Amino acid sequence: MKIINFSKSISWRITIWHSIIFILILSLFSALLYITFSDSLNEEVDSMLVREGDMIAYCIEYGYSFSEIENHLNGLPVSIGIQKEEMYWQIENEQGQVIAASQNLHGQRIVSATMNMVDEKSFSWDPELNGIPLRAMSLPLLTKNKLTYRITVATYDRIRHVAIHQLRNITIICNFGFAAISIVIGWLISSKTLQPIKKIVTATNSISVTNLHERLPIEGSEDELQILAKTLNSMIDRLEISFAQIQQFTSDVSHELRTSLTILRGEIDVALNKDRSAEEYKSVLYSVMEEIVYLSDMVEKFLYLSTKTSDPNQIVSKVIDGIRLFEYVRNHLSSIAVNKKIELTFKTPETITFHGDEDLLRRLFVNLIENAIKYTPEGGTVAIHVTSKGKFAQIEVIDNGIGIPEEHLPYIFQRFYRVGDSRTRSQGGTGLGLSLCKWIVEVHKGTIEVRSKPHHGTTVILSLRHG
Numbered sequence: 001m002k003i004i005n006f007s008k009s010i011s012w013r014i015t016i017w018h019s020i021i022f023i024l025i026l027s028l029f030s031a032l033l034y035i036t037f038s039d040s041l042n043e044e045v046d047s048m049l050v051r052e053g054d055m056i057a058y059c060i061e062y063g064y065s066f067s068e069i070e071n072h073l074n075g076l077p078v079s080i081g082i083q084k085e086e087m088y089w090q091i092e093n094e095q096g097q098v099i100a101a102s103q104n105l106h107g108q109r110i111v112s113a114t115m116n117m118v119d120e121k122s123f124s125w126d127p128e129l130n131g132i133p134l135r136a137m138s139l140p141l142l143t144k145n146k147l148t149y150r151i152t153v154a155t156y157d158r159i160r161h162v163a164i165h166q167l168r169n170i171t172i173i174c175n176f177g178f179a180a181i182s183i184v185i186g187w188l189i190s191s192k193t194l195q196p197i198k199k200i201v202t203a204t205n206s207i208s209v210t211n212l213h214e215r216l217p218i219e220g221s222e223d224e225l226q227i228l229a230k231t232l233n234s235m236i237d238r239l240e241i242s243f244a245q246i247q248q249f250t251s252d253v254s255h256e257l258r259t260s261l262t263i264l265r266g267e268i269d270v271a272l273n274k275d276r277s278a279e280e281y282k283s284v285l286y287s288v289m290e291e292i293v294y295l296s297d298m299v300e301k302f303l304y305l306s307t308k309t310s311d312p313n314q315i316v317s318k319v320i321d322g323i324r325l326f327e328y329v330r331n332h333l334s335s336i337a338v339n340k341k342i343e344l345t346f347k348t349p350e351t352i353t354f355h356g357d358e359d360l361l362r363r364l365f366v367n368l369i370e371n372a373i374k375y376t377p378e379g380g381t382v383a384i385h386v387t388s389k390g391k392f393a394q395i396e397v398i399d400n401g402i403g404i405p406e407e408h409l410p411y412i413f414q415r416f417y418r419v420g421d422s423r424t425r426s427q428g429g430t431g432l433g434l435s436l437c438k439w440i441v442e443v444h445k446g447t448i449e450v451r452s453k454p455h456h457g458t459t460v461i462l463s464l465r466h467g
Contacts, residue, residue: 010197011190018186023179030171038164042135045155046124049137053122053153056089057141060149066091066100086156088134094147105129110136110152126157133157196225204232212240260291267291320361322352322386322393329365333373341378344369348386352393354464356444361464364440367433368397368460375458376401392446392463400457409450413438 059069090101090110098109111127123138136154140147196219203216215236216229271284326346337344354361365384372382376399385396404412413434441448444464452458 011187011194014190014193015183015186018189019179019182022182022186023175026175026178030175034164034167034171037167041163042124045135045157046122046137049124049135049153049155050122050139052087052089053137053139053151056091056151056153057139057149060091060141060151069100070102088129088154090152092150092152094149096150099149110134110154112138112152127154129154133161196229200225200229200232207236209243212236212243257295260295264288264291317356318358320354320356320358322354323348323350325354325358325361326365326384326386328362329369332366333369336370337373337382340373340376342373342376343381344373345381345383346386347384349388352386352388353466354393354444355466356464360440360443364437364462365395365397367437368462371433372397372399372401372458372460375399388466389463392465395462395464397460397462398457399459403454403456403458404450404452405454406452409452412450413448 055072056069059072064072088102088105088110090098090105093099101107101109108129110129112125125136125138127134127136133156134154135157136152139151139153141149141151199219200216203214207214215233218226218229218233267284267287271281276284326348330344330346334344336342369382369384376382380400383396383398385398387394438448441462441464446462446464448463449461450458451461
């Protein structure tokens with residue numbers, strides 16, 4: 001049984017992040033609610049105290065006695081949740097002496113502490129009376145800008161403390177409850193969201209070399225997971241094609257090697273079967289040498305294809321002088337053309353440049369022209385015409401040789417493909433040359449096309465970008 005590492009599980013990481021974000025948002029909301037509710041309660045209590053203090057100041061200004069002031073205040077309504085006996089007041093003279101106070105103070109004094117300014121003439125603070133929390137408000141009474149009395153009004157702060165305490169407890173409990181709920185919901189959401197990925201993983205693990213034809217299921221709407229499945233399917237398509245090409249290539253190489261080795265063994269067996277004349281031994285050696293040259297050429301081209309085509313980024317591109325390039329090709333192939341009595345002609349502009357890898361382009365033109373010479377009878381012609389067409393140069397390699405049947409044209413660029421008996425191993429062909437030519441053209445962002453008719457010759461048309 002496979003043990004899941006929760007620290008590496010995407011489902012758990014999504015769940016944890018979902019819960020953290022949810023808890024942060026909930027905590028911010030709870031803090032905002034707590035602060036807003038506390039301020040609202042403070043404002044309500046302070047407003048009530050200011051009203052009571054203003055009433056005492058009004059009574060003093062109109063000459064009410066202190067007993068009349070208390071009776072008058074007892075007849076006034078106060079805020080809901082506050083009892084009359086929970087209201088306290090005291091009046092101090094300009095020397096700070098208490099000259100009058102509510103009876104429920106029982107001779108005690110509301111002590112001033114650190115005050116907060118409510119408005120221009122009011123201050124609030126939170127004192128205690130016999131361990132009982134109060135909310136107090138101080139209002140100075142001025143006469144001709146001179147302090148005559150200081151009125152202090154206070155109330156038992158039970159309602160505010162109880163409400164705030166209850167609100168704090170409720171928010172804490174709710175936060176823990178919602179955190180647990182968010183973890184469960186986050187896990188369910190992440191599991192549901194990642195379910196298609198689990199299907200993709202299961203399907204991917206089931207695909208191997210023996211069943212590369214199978215594909216991942218594509219379900220649901222056009223979302224990121226469906227795009228992932230399509231991308232993986234495209235990758236598997238390419239792998240299937242590449243694997244089929246490797247199998248085909250391996251089969252072709254094996255066939256070519258087996259054929260050559262069979263020929264070599266047969267020739268040597270015949271030579272060793274009985275004593276032969278020097279001429280017969282020489283004939284066998286020529287035949288063996290022919291096969292060895294063929295094998296050597298095939299291996300050299302095979303290695304070149306393997307190393308060069310494996311990494312196109314290794315190609316070194318630069319501006320190439322086309323006239324010099326074709327001069328090299330002419331010098332390289334002139335002896336072959338002369339030996340076969342082939343007329344080799346080049347028709348090029350005064351100046352022509354290419355942009356690409358010089359070594360690859362040399363090999364491209366040498367292969368194409370050598371092919372044309374190889375399959376053109378003695379006394380024939382091979383012509384190379386180069387013209388400039390906008391951003392591209394068009395190169396035509398024209399011969400009047402044996403030609404290619406139309407049904408073979410779609411396959412001539414495949415590795416090891418050879419056309420019938422007229423283009424056999426006896427002429428030195430490995431079936432790799434045109435495959436390499438096509439790759440070189442494609443890596444240079446060009447095009448290659450072959451037009452041919454049996455006994456009427458072949459024309460290879462290339463289009464390459466100017467330098």
